[in-house]
Amino acid sequence: MDIKSVGVIGAGQMGNGIAHVFAVAGFDVMMTDISQDALDQAMALIRRNLERQVSREKISREDMEAAMARITTTLKLPELGQTDLVIEAATERETVKSAIFEDLQPHLKPETILTSNTSSISITRLASRTDRPERFMGFHFMNPVPVMQLVELIRGIATDEATYKTLLGVVEKLGKTAASAEDFPAFIVNRILMPMINEAVYTLYEGVGSVRSIDESMKLGANHPMGPLELADFIGLDTCLAIMNVLHDGLADTKYRPCPLLTKYVEAGWLGRKTQRGFYDYRGEVPVPTR
Numbered sequence: 001m002d003i004k005s006v007g008v009i010g011a012g013q014m015g016n017g018i019a020h021v022f023a024v025a026g027f028d029v030m031m032t033d034i035s036q037d038a039l040d041q042a043m044a045l046i047r048r049n050l051e052r053q054v055s056r057e058k059i060s061r062e063d064m065e066a067a068m069a070r071i072t073t074t075l076k077l078p079e080l081g082q083t084d085l086v087i088e089a090a091t092e093r094e095t096v097k098s099a100i101f102e103d104l105q106p107h108l109k110p111e112t113i114l115t116s117n118t119s120s121i122s123i124t125r126l127a128s129r130t131d132r133p134e135r136f137m138g139f140h141f142m143n144p145v146p147v148m149q150l151v152e153l154i155r156g157i158a159t160d161e162a163t164y165k166t167l168l169g170v171v172e173k174l175g176k177t178a179a180s181a182e183d184f185p186a187f188i189v190n191r192i193l194m195p196m197i198n199e200a201v202y203t204l205y206e207g208v209g210s211v212r213s214i215d216e217s218m219k220l221g222a223n224h225p226m227g228p229l230e231l232a233d234f235i236g237l238d239t240c241l242a243i244m245n246v247l248h249d250g251l252a253d254t255k256y257r258p259c260p261l262l263t264k265y266v267e268a269g270w271l272g273r274k275t276q277r278g279f280y281d282y283r284g285e286v287p288v289p290t291r
């Protein structure tokens with residue numbers, strides 16, 4: 001199938017990045033959210049990020065304006081029904097995602113491919129609640145989308161070969177690299193990354209190190225470009241906790257038990273950069289560790 005138009009659901013940090021890369025690659029993009037504020041902020045952020053690409057001579061100003069012109073926003077989910085490919089990038093909660101697909105379904109063209117950018121939730125289960133499990137896939141972009149090279153492609157048990165091949169072609173058109181993962185909790189990247197982040201939070205919780213010493217240790221001692229707590233703030237602590245819960249429930253192994261300190265930060269509404277406070281406090285000039 002030749003994909004020309006893309007619907008993006010959720011204009012948060014992933015949704016705006018996904019809209020950005022598809023628009024630059026020449027696809028028409030329609031982005032929706034439940035919040036007009038989120039849509040406005042996403043469009044402003046896409047413009048800022050494109051400006052940065054122009055100033056670094058990665059794209060021309062004409063390409064930037066053409067990309068901006070390819071993105072439209074709407075608060076009306078049904079309007080995405082006419083697109084060729086839908087990418088759901090709303091909050092990491094299964095009830096939210098299932099409700100979105102249920103509401104969208106009556107408005108979809110028969111051939112539209114449905115995908116979810118979920119970090120961890122079963123693709124087979126999400127797909128089974130739609131009318132097109134054979135044309136449903138996990139389409140997992142990494143954060144920040146314009147920068148990160150990898151896209152994980154996850155087939156549900158019913159996904160057909162044509163859908164998989166279509167998405168492979170789309171990834172190629174985006175200039176990114178696809179890795180295929182089987183449909184098990186958190187797939188490949190987060191199956192490995194999240195337990196490490198969770199262990200870093202345990203290390204903090206048990207007083208083995210401070211926020212700064214843990215991050216410095218992993219940057220300088222393991223050559224990670226970001227410390228695990230800094231990375232957790234970047235991803236969003238609510239998303240990290242949601243993924244750990246999916247791993248814990250799905251694999252029934254205590255090694256995936258979310259650290260109580262992670263739960264506490266999320267309960268406090270300290271979700272990381274997006275709320276200006278997480279393991280670091282971002283409200284001042286420079287991030288200040290909270291512990």
Ligand SMILES: NC(=O)c1ccc[n+]([C@@H]2O[C@H](COP(=O)([O-])OP(=O)(O)OC[C@H]3O[C@@H](n4cnc5c(N)ncnc54)[C@H](O)[C@@H]3O)[C@@H](O)[C@H]2O)c1
Binds near residue numbers: 091096
């Ligand atoms: N943050 C990451 O590093 C990362 C990386 C890869 C994948 N993901 C996945 O991407 C998805 C989005 O994560 P995010 O970090 O962008 O979250 P976010 O909190 O930044 O944004 C989520 C957006 O979804 C919107 N939303 C909630 N319910 C909605 C609905 N019913 N309809 C439309 N919009 C709705 C919210 O208003 C918000 O703007 C999650 O599934 C997450 O697991 C996140």
